[in-house]
Amino acid sequence: MKIRKAVFPVAGLGTRVLPATKAMPKEMLTIVDKPLIQYVFDEAREAGIEHFIFVTGRNKGSIEDHFDRMYELDATLEARGKKVELEILAHHQPQAGAVSFTRQQSPLGLGHAVWCAREIVGDEPFAVVLPDELVLHTPGCLAQMVEAAKEAGEKTNLIALQEVPADQTHLYGICGVGKRHGKMFEVDGMVEKPAKGTAPSNLSITGRYILQPEIFDILATQERGAGGEIQLTDAMIGLAKAQKFYGVEFAGERHDCGSKAGFLRANIAYAMARPDLRDGLREEMRKYVKG
Ligand code: G1P
Numbered sequence: 017m018k019i020r021k022a023v024f025p026v027a028g029l030g031t032r033v034l035p036a037t038k039a040m041p042k043e044m045l046t047i048v049d050k051p052l053i054q055y056v057f058d059e060a061r062e063a064g065i066e067h068f069i070f071v072t073g074r075n076k077g078s079i080e081d082h083f084d085r086m087y088e089l090d091a092t093l094e095a096r097g098k099k100v101e102l103e104i105l106a107h108h109q110p111q112a113g114a115v116s117f118t119r120q121q122s123p124l125g126l127g128h129a130v131w132c133a134r135e136i137v138g139d140e141p142f143a144v145v146l147p148d149e150l151v152l153h154t155p156g157c158l159a160q161m162v163e164a165a166k167e168a169g170e171k172t173n174l175i176a177l178q179e180v181p182a183d184q185t186h187l188y189g190i191c192g193v194g195k196r197h198g199k200m201f202e203v204d205g206m207v208e209k210p211a212k213g214t215a216p217s218n219l220s221i222t223g224r225y226i227l228q229p230e231i232f233d234i235l236a237t238q239e240r241g242a243g244g245e246i247q248l249t250d251a252m253i254g255l256a257k258a259q260k261f262y263g264v265e266f267a268g269e270r271h272d273c274g275s276k277a278g279f280l281r282a283n284i285a286y287a288m289a290r291p292d293l294r295d296g297l298r299e300e301m302r303k304y305v306k307g
Contacts, residue, residue, distance in 0.1 A: 017165045017172070019226055020067055021136070022060040022143040022158070025129035026053065027073030027120040032274050041076045043147045045279065048286045048293070052273055053079055054108055056147045061110075063158035065143060068115045069136045071129045083115050125245025130227075131235035139229050141165075144248070146223025150282055151176075152289060153268025157224050160266045164200055165226050168262055173231075173255060175203065176224035177263040178270050186212050188220035189249040191263050203261040208242040208249035219263065221249065222270055231255050 030042030037045075043053040057068060070079060086105075093102050116136045120129045130144055143158060151157035161174055168174060177191055190210055194202030205216055225248070234254040241247040252261065271282035284301075287293045 017141055017168070017170055017226075019063070019141055019143050019162050019165060020065065021069060021140065022063075022065040022067070022145050023069045023071060023130055023133045023137065024053070024056060024060075024145050024147055025071045025120070025126055026076060026079055026147060027071055027123065027129055028148075029123065030274070033276060033279065039075070041079055042274065043076075044078050044082065045273065047150065047273065047279075047282050048290065050108075051082060052147050052150065053082065055150050056145045057083070057110070058108070059151075059156035059158050060143065060145055062156050063143070063162045065158070066114060067136075068110060069133045070115065070117045071120050071132050072117055073120050073123065080117055083110050085109065125240070125243070125247055127235050127238060127241075127246040127248040127251050130248055131232060131246070134229075134232040134235075137229060137232075141226060141228050144223075144225040144227060148272065148274035149223035150271045150273055150286075151222070151224075151266065151268040152271065152282075152285055153266070157222070157266045157268055157270075160268075161224055161226055161264055164262070164264045167198070168200065168260070171228055172260045172262060173228055173252065174200070174226040174262050174264050175252070176222040176266050177219040178222050178266065179218050180220045182215070182218050183212075185210060185215035185218055185220065189247075190215045190217060191219050191221060192216035193219060193263065197262070200262040200264055203256065203263050206249050206253050206256070206261075208247045219265075222266070224266075225252075227252075228255070228259055230259065 026043045030037030044051040118132055120132045157176055165174055186209055189208045191203045192205035194204035231251050234251040238246050238251055241250040272278035273282050287297050
C-alpha cells in the first residue's frame with residue numbers, strides 16, 4: 017500500500033494557548049526555531065509523502081506564506097552572501113505543485129476537516145497528520161506507520177497509539193486492544209474522549225493516521241459526536257465494521273503542543289536534542305530548576 021498524500025487539518029482556533037493564537041495560527045508557534053507545521057511537513061516528507069494537503073480556515077494565511085518562496089528574502093540573503101540561511105530556506109521548501117490548500121468553512125470538527133480534503137485526496141489511501149502532536153524520533157512516527165502499512169496490506173487502516181496516564185484518557189480518542197501482530201495489533205473498539213473511568217484501555221490515538229478513502233463516504237453522512245463535533249474517531253468506528261484497523265505502537269516521545277505544558281516541554285526536548293544548543297541550555301536551565 018503506497019501512501020502518497022497527507023492531510024494536515026490546520027483550521028483549529030488554538031483556544032488552549034490563547035492569547036498566543038489570537039492573531040497567529042497555532043501551527044505557526046515555534047519549537048526552537050521552526051514552526052510546528054514545518055516539523056510535521058518534514059516528518060511527512062521523510063515518510064515518502066509527495067502531496068501535502070492543508071485544510072485551513074480564516075486567519076491561517078501565514079501557513080500558506082510559510083510554504084511559498086519569499087523572493088525578497090532570497091534576494092536580500094543572496095546579496096549579503098548568506099549561504100547557510102539560503103540553504104535552510106531551500107531545504108524546508110516544498111516542490112512547486114506539491115502543496116494544496118482548501119478551507120474548512122465552519123469549525124465543525126476534525127472529521128469534517130478531513131472530509132473537506134476529499135476531492136484532493138481522491139480514491140487512494142492517505143495519511144492524516146495533526147500538527148499539534150510532535151513525536152521526537154528518527155525515523156519519524158509517520159515513517160514508522162508507512163512501514164507498518166506495507167506489512168498490513170491493502171484496504172487496511174492504521175492508527176498511531178501511545179499510552180497516556182489513566183487520568184488523561186478523557187482528553188483523547190482511546191482504542192481497545194485486540195490480537196497482536198508484531199508491532200501492530202487489531203483495534204478492538206474506539207471511543208472519542210470517554211468519560212472518566214470508562215476508557216477501554218489507556219492507549220490513546222496520537223495524531224497520525226493512515227486511512228482508506230471509504231472514510232469520506234462515512235464522514236459525508238455523519239452526525240455530531242463528542243463535544244458536538246463531527247468526529248474522525250466516530251467515522252473510523254463506522255469504517256471498522258467493513259475494513260481492518262490496526263493500532264501501531266510507535267517508538268518516540270510524543271509531545272502534545274496544543275497544551276501549554278506540552279508546548280514548553282517540546283521546546284526543551286527538541287532543544288536538548290540539538291548538539292548546537294544542548295550544553296548552553298543545560299547551563300541556563302540549572303538556574304531555574306533549583307529547589
Ligand atoms: C483529536 C482526536 C483524538 C486524538 C487527538 C490527538 O482530538 O479527535 O481522537 O486522540 O486529536 O491529539 P483533539 O485534540 O483535536 O480534541
